[in-house]
Amino acid sequence: MKNYLRLLTHVLLISWCACNPCTRVESVDISAGVLLENGSVIYDGLEYPKSTWYEELADELVKRYGCPCIGRVCMWKCCGPGQTPFNGSCLDTGLAEVNPFNPPVYRGREPSNITAYGTFFYMHGHPCIDSYLVDTADVNEELFIQENGTLMEVAIGGTQWHLPTGYCVDMKYHNNSVAPRLVAAVCFPEENVSTDDSPLLYIAYAVGLLLSVPFLLATFLVYAMIPELRNLHGMCLMAYCAGLIVAFPFLAYLKLHVGRIGVAMTGCLVVAFIVYYAFQTSFFWLNVMCFDIWRTFSGYRGGSTNKRRDNKRFCLYAIYAWGVPAILTACTAGMQFSDNLPSHIVVPGFGSRRCWFVNWLSEFVYFFTPVLFLVVSNVIFFSVTAHRIRSIRQETAILKGAESSRSDKLKKDKQRYALYLKLFMVMGVNWTVELISFAVGGSNWYWIVVDISNIALGVVIFFIFVWKKKVRGLVQKRFRHMLGMPPVATDSRTGRWTTSSAPTEDTRISADETAIRLKDMH
Structure with a gap:
């Protein structure tokens, strides 16, 4: 019991005395990583320096979260690794468009010479609860992933720009006879604007x-x-x-x-x-x-x-x-x-x-x-x-x-x-x-x-x-x-x-x- 109270006090001090280096959306669970003597954590082949991870109490356990987007450009993939959305769910697939996931990257509307797979750190899942679908199968909708990770959405209502934390992308297909196309789940504007009304x-x-x-x-x-x-x-x-x-x-x-x-x-x-x-x-x-x-x-x-x-x-x-x-x-x-x-x-x-x-x-x-x-x-x-x-x-x-x-x-x-x-x-x-x-x-x-x-x-x-x-x-x-x-x-x-x-x-x-x-x- 004494150890538990000491641990709880430690976590509370961390919460009160220091701000987390990133938001929960931009974090990954690295509790299974290896903690080095210099304070860094090695997880999934990636080193998280001491200033890029934090701890939180969840379910009476202290969990360690890393911030991979510090010093890197992150992109959110809607489904997990090797998965693609199909009929409202994520399914494992062997499609070349997903393994590896490498969507085209642009500078404005012009194709860029960099590759997404070698440039972005992929975060998996939706960054928000509520979102709307932008499907490039619609002739009135276009998506352009930029070199800095932002998304340029061109639709009938005009052009909109979305921060990396405001959308996720993936390759979607209906059946094997139709080539997969890029889709995006874009967060509602109310969730993207930090100055939104209460x-x-x-x-x-x-x-x-x-x-x-x-x-x-x-x-x-x-x-x-x-x-x-x-x-x-x-x-x-x-x-x-x-x-x-x-x-x-x-x-x-x-x-x-x-x-x-x-x-x-x-x-x-x-x-x-x-x-x-x-x-x-x-x-x-x-x-x-x-x-x-x-x-x-x-x-x-x-x-x-x-x-x-x-x-x-x-x-x-x-x-x-x-x-x-x-x-x-x-x-x-x-x-x-x-x-x-x-x-x-x-x-x-x-x-x-x-x-x-x-x-x-x-x-x-x-x-x-x-x-x-x-x-x-x-x-x-x-x-x-x-x-x-x-x-x-x-x-x-x-x-x-x-x-x-x-x-x-x-x-x-x-x-x-x-x-x-x-x-x-x-x-x-x-x-x-x-x-x-x-x-x-x-x-x-x-x-x-x-x-x-x-x-x-x-x-x-x-x-x-x-x-x-x-x-x-x-x-x-x-x-x-x-x-x-x-x-x-x-x-x-x-x-x-x-x-x-x-x-x-x-x-x-x-x-x-x-x-x-x-x-x-x-």
């Missing part, structure tokens, strides 16, 4: 998105259950919330599985396209609401609204706000699954390295380009509308004394404009800053404020459109009606709710169906 950030982002969903759902249900709110503007808001209700849970799923989802899986692609379409519909419905408020003020005429005309206009809006995203999604899917495209064509790359876009350029081309167009158009709509509101202030003063009903409608439309402006400021401006963050780059911690406002969008929408005195009153009235209780009315002098069996101003409907006029609660 997993805690992705978990917090996902939790925030999920917490926002109940508020979006509550907003949707309130406007769906109350007839007074189910006008043209209310239905547009419901459609907008529906897109976010679908997008947020699936986006949270992606955030919780960053770097862990198997690529090229059907489920991975389905989630990516659902998130893409749902977010695009939400942006287009926001654009619809901005257009509608501009249309309201562009040739402003007071008076009542027509339910049938509003339903027809909503159908036209729906064709645009759901149809155009469907076309964009179809185009994105077409580019995703197209073969033999020129190398300069930017493709989405869903599932090649993660479930979302393969890189920032693909995301900008396919996702942020339509979003940027919509944000700019929304700014124009709001600017023109604001100018129009300012220009009719004098008319408003006249209306107050002449046509009170028309003046009241103008006041309500201006209130609705203010609500939509708040919504645009929350979503449109935030996503503009999100686009800037993509261009600038850096850790997500730098843009944490923008991310918080994005994931809290459901809460903001709820308080803007639902948590208002008038809407709360309509909700209370609706529930009282469902429970068979007498309706409530508001005392204009005290502002208090009182029970009444008489119809209120909010529910008064004319006999002519085409002249339905409900009080606008926006």
Whole structure:
């Protein structure tokens, strides 16, 4: 027992007082090696000086690990010596391409005069847990092992460089009639970048998105259950919330599985396209609401609204706000699954390295380009509308004394404009800053404020459109009606709710169906 404690103390001192000369990935177990008097270890014909090996406690035993990559260039071979990958496993083989393993070496894209077998020290196995396959059998993928051990990957998404610890290579074959070809298992980018964001950030982002969903759902249900709110503007808001209700849970799923989802899986692609379409519909419905408020003020005429005309206009809006995203999604899917495209064509790359876009350029081309167009158009709509509101202030003063009903409608439309402006400021401006963050780059911690406002969008929408005195009153009235209780009315002098069996101003409907006029609660 005393010897064990002494040994444990020795190992702890080593761990605390000195850093290991290399990482565990770059180490080999040399516990069976011969320890020389000068501190070097001889193992498998290779000498490890004292400064190139270290000891660790594993399973109550002290194991000795050597660092062969110190002073040498290492290359990771996916399978063991004399083995090749076949049908998902490593099998012993007598292929000349594997015995010895000697893949071509390049300087850039030009062949080098050095040989891999005589230059690199082979490490066997995968340097990471999760990786994606790059197969040179695909005409769109090329691999170039460089003289310094880095790997140059040329694919549809562009050229990428990988450090020796970020990939492994091997010769793969399917049957004896097909010549073996070089393949690589490349680690996901999240594992290669040492400055990558903490997993805690992705978990917090996902939790925030999920917490926002109940508020979006509550907003949707309130406007769906109350007839007074189910006008043209209310239905547009419901459609907008529906897109976010679908997008947020699936986006949270992606955030919780960053770097862990198997690529090229059907489920991975389905989630990516659902998130893409749902977010695009939400942006287009926001654009619809901005257009509608501009249309309201562009040739402003007071008076009542027509339910049938509003339903027809909503159908036209729906064709645009759901149809155009469907076309964009179809185009994105077409580019995703197209073969033999020129190398300069930017493709989405869903599932090649993660479930979302393969890189920032693909995301900008396919996702942020339509979003940027919509944000700019929304700014124009709001600017023109604001100018129009300012220009009719004098008319408003006249209306107050002449046509009170028309003046009241103008006041309500201006209130609705203010609500939509708040919504645009929350979503449109935030996503503009999100686009800037993509261009600038850096850790997500730098843009944490923008991310918080994005994931809290459901809460903001709820308080803007639902948590208002008038809407709360309509909700209370609706529930009282469902429970068979007498309706409530508001005392204009005290502002208090009182029970009444008489119809209120909010529910008064004319006999002519085409002249339905409900009080606008926006």
